[in-house]
Structure formats: C-alpha cells, structure tokens
Amino acid sequence: MSRKVKELLESHGIPQKEVYFDLENSGFVPDEVVEAMIPYFNKKGFGHPSITHRVGWEALEVVYEAKELVAKTLGIRNPENIVFTHSGTEANNLAILGFLLKNRDKGRGKKVVVSAIEHLSIIFPARFASELFGFKVVLVPVDREGFVDPEILKYYVDKDTILVSIQMVNHEIGTIQRIKDIIDIVKSTNPDAVFHTDAADAYSWIPIDVEKLDIDMLTISGHKIHGPRGVGALYVREDVELESPLKGQLSVEKLWPGVENVPLIAGFKKAVEIMFSNFDYRVNYVKNLRDKLMKGILDRVPEVLVNGPMGDMRVANNVNLSFLRVEGEALTVELSLHGIYVSSGSACSSRVLEPSHVLLAIGRKHEEAHGSILFKLSHYHREEDIDYTLDTVPKAVERLRKISAWR
Ligand SMILES: Cc1ncc(COP(=O)(O)O)c(C=O)c1O
Numbered sequence: 001m002s003r004k005v006k007e008l009l010e011s012h013g014i015p016q017k018e019v020y021f022d023l024e025n026s027g028f029v030p031d032e033v034v035e036a037m038i039p040y041f042n043k044k045g046f047g048h049p050s051i052t053h054r055v056g057w058e059a060l061e062v063v064y065e066a067k068e069l070v071a072k073t074l075g076i077r078n079p080e081n082i083v084f085t086h087s088g089t090e091a092n093n094l095a096i097l098g099f100l101l102k103n104r105d106k107g108r109g110k111k112v113v114v115s116a117i118e119h120l121s122i123i124f125p126a127r128f129a130s131e132l133f134g135f136k137v138v139l140v141p142v143d144r145e146g147f148v149d150p151e152i153l154k155y156y157v158d159k160d161t162i163l164v165s166i167q168m169v170n171h172e173i174g175t176i177q178r179i180k181d182i183i184d185i186v187k188s189t190n191p192d193a194v195f196h197t198d199a200a201d202a203y204s205w206i207p208i209d210v211e212k213l214d215i216d217m218l219t220i221s222g223h224k225i226h227g228p229r230g231v232g233a234l235y236v237r238e239d240v241e242l243e244s245p246l247k248g249q250l251s252v253e254k255l256w257p258g259v260e261n262v263p264l265i266a267g268f269k270k271a272v273e274i275m276f277s278n279f280d281y282r283v284n285y286v287k288n289l290r291d292k293l294m295k296g297i298l299d300r301v302p303e304v305l306v307n308g309p310m311g312d313m314r315v316a317n318n319v320n321l322s323f324l325r326v327e328g329e330a331l332t333v334e335l336s337l338h339g340i341y342v343s344s345g346s347a348c349s350s351r352v353l354e355p356s357h358v359l360l361a362i363g364r365k366h367e368e369a370h371g372s373i374l375f376k377l378s379h380y381h382r383e384e385d386i387d388y389t390l391d392t393v394p395k396a397v398e399r400l401r402k403i404s405a406w407r
Contacts, residue, residue: 067084087232096122099196147313168197196218198218294310326404331373
C-alpha cells in the first residue's frame with residue numbers, strides 16, 4: 001500500500017489490517033514460487049526450449065519436469081499428453097475449438113453439450129464454433145445448488161453429440177459435480193462423444209484421477225493454485241485429435257504455437273509442489289476456515305442466502321453469499337475501505353454490471369445475484385483474518401442497508 005493511501009486511510013480511522021479473498025480473479029504469488037521463476041529469466045533455461053544448446057536444454061528440462069509433476073498429480077501416465085498454454089482460457093479454447101475444428105466434417109455429430117454454469121471460456125468458444133461450423137450448442141440446466149443431474153443429462157446427450165464439457169467444480173458457487181456419474185452417463189449414451197472437464201477450480205482441492213475417470217480432456221490454470229497467472233495446461237488423451245486454432249511456429253507444444261513461457265511454467269511447477277505437499281491437511285484447514293466464515297456471517301447478519309451447496313459437496317475454499325437489500329458492488333468498495341478484498345456477482349466478469357450467469361442459472365433473482373459476494377480462501381489465510389472479517393462484514397452490511405433504496 002502506498003504511503004499516500006495509508007495516510008488517507010489513517011486519517012479516516014480505517015484499520016490497517018488487510019485480508020485478500022479475491023482469489024477467484026487472481027491471487028498473490030508466494031515468495032517460493034517467485035523464487036522458482038526468477039532464475040529462468042536470466043540465470044538458466046532462458047533459451048528456447050526447442051533449441052539444441054545448453055540453455056535451451058535447461059528450459060526443456062523444466063517444461064518436462066512440470067509436465068511430469070502435473071501428470072503425477074492427476075493420475076496421467078504419459079506426461080506428453082499435457083500441453084502448456086498461456087492461460088486456462090487458452091486451454092479451454094484449445095479443447096473446444098481445437099476439437100471441433102479437427103472433427104467438424106467427420107460425421108461424428110453436430111451437438112455440443114455444456115452446463116449452464118460453465119466458465120465463459122467454455123461457453124463462448126462453443127458458441128463461436130456453432131457460428132463458424134454450424135454446431136448446435138445446448139446448455140444443460142443445473143439445480144438450485146448448481147448440480148447437473150445425471151438423469152437429466154441423459155436427455156441432452158444423444159448419438160448426435162460430439163462433445164460434452166462439464167466442469168468439476170464451479171468457480172463461483174463451489175459446487176463439486178458428481179463427475180463420475182456424469183461421465184458414465186455420457187459414455188454409456190454415446191461412447192464416441194468426447195468428454196472435457198474444466199478442472200481449474202478443482203485442481204489441488206479435490207483428488208482427481210483422470211485415467212480412472214476416463215476423462216478425454218482436462219483444463220487447469222496456474223493462478224487458481226497460487227501459481228503465476230498467464231499459464232495453463234490442457235490434458236489431451238492420445239486418441240483425441242485436435243487442430244490448433246492458433247497458427248504459428250511450433251515449439252515443444254505441437255498444439256499451441258509460440259515459445260513456451262518457461263519461467264511461468266517453472267512457477268506453476270513450484271505452486272503444484274506446494275499445493276500437493278500436504279494435500280489433506282491443507283484442504284481440511286481451509287475447510288474449517290470456510291465453515292467458520294460462513295456460519296459466522298449467517299449467525300451475525302440477517303437476510304443472507306448461501307449460493308451453492310453446504311457441506312462436503314462444496315469445495316473447501318469457496319464462500320458465496322447473497323446479502324439481500326445490498327448492492328454487491330457497493331459492499332466490495334465498503335469492505336475494501338476496511339482492507340477486506342472480495343468480488344461480487346461474477347468474479348470473472350465483475351467489471352460488467354450484468355448479473356452472473358451462474359447465479360441466474362441456479363434461480364437467483366437479479367437483485368439476489370447483484371447482492372452476492374464471493375470470498376475465496378486458501379491456506380495463506382489465518383483464523384484472525386476470519387475473526388476480523390466477521391467483525392467487519394456485519395457493520396458494513398448494516399451501514400449499506402441503512403442507506404439502501406430497498407429499505
Ligand atoms: C473455472 C475456470 N476456468 C477457466 C478460467 C480461466 O483461467 P485463466 O484465468 O487462467 O484464463 C477460470 C478463471 O478464473 C476459471 O475460474
């Protein structure tokens with residue numbers, strides 16, 4: 001925080017504590033991860049990973065080590081099936097557009113099935129492919145907690161279905177899908193349909209065994225696990241054919257042209273090491289903080305709705321609440337003055353004052369969606385952060401409700 005802002009806050013008697021919960025939009029990168037990246041900018045491996053000299057080989061080595069580690073954490077036998085991209089958005093675009101581009105004229109069907117609460121980096125490329133190549137995109141509805149009902153999915157997947165993409169964990173409301181049941185329905189209804197899952201919000205929060213689950217393609221993103229932003233990865237099973245929608249010079253990645261961002265891949269690798277070094281303990285620790293925060297707010301603040309499920313089918317790091325008679329944007333500003341940073345509505349589209357498509361899909365009214373606040377937690381939070389938040393949020397909500405037009 002700059003001295004000027006600090007002085008301004010002090011002059012208003014505003015506390016100096018800061019708690020950052022906006023991990024949906026992006027998180028800080030821990031020192032260990034930054035330190036793992038730095039040498040690859042100027043000390044080693046700063047060469048092109050496809051070039052045959054020592055500095056190129058060093059770059060190639062860390063790219064391969066990262067692939068091996070990611071593969072191990074996901075139950076993937078062949079690390080070569082991991083493609084690094086420059087974001088989760090790119091990985092999702094490669095999966096959807098790349099698959100449809102390659103298979104558009106092969107008579108494999110014309111229907112693309114995605115859930116209504118997918119990230120926009122799934123929904124938009126699917127719609128784009130429908131405009132370009134005449135695919136029909138179908139959005140599967142979810143229930144009030146954000147679950148895709150496998151029995152309902154049966155009515156959407158058929159012999160004309162070429163691709164199904166359903167995320168493992170929802171990024172806004174934390175719903176953990178019953179992914180095994182979903183895949184079983186897809187594969188038993190149409191064994192030729194390819195199944196992709198966006199696991200950006202599941203990776204490092206729930207155990208994932210890609211090969212056991214029979215997943216064809218899977219996306220992850222660096223900054224969702226306290227890695228750097230600007231790096232993502234797509235797993236593609238050997239027998240799934242893609243054509244890259246991106247054209248240019250190929251490097252290590254045959255599906256994603258351009259020189260690999262080696263320092264960021266090194267940082268991604270370090271973040272994976274950290275997140276998986278004490279998986280169960282970390283997830284449990286965060287779950288306890290989540291429950292304390294959620295229960296504490298519900299006990300202290302009237303007229304609050306929980307968005308997404310409660311209990312074990314909610315991912316450990318997600319708290320999403322709608323504060324009735326409060327404008328979420330106003331609450332983000334009010335909390336920010338007290339050093340608490342959250343996002344409202346849809347985190348990924350919060351600069352657009354449209355209600356989140358996820359919240360609308362679970363049946364929230366516009367005003368309920370606009371009053372929503374997303375807190376995302378991690379093992380870097382402490383109990384005292386939750387105490388401070390529980391002390392601050394009720395006062396902020398009360399103040400805004402006093403001046404609210406909805407009184
Ligand atoms: C579920 C999900 N998928 C994909 C993405 C896109 O990842 P990236 O920000 O790396 O482009 C996000 C971004 O927050 C996300 O929440």
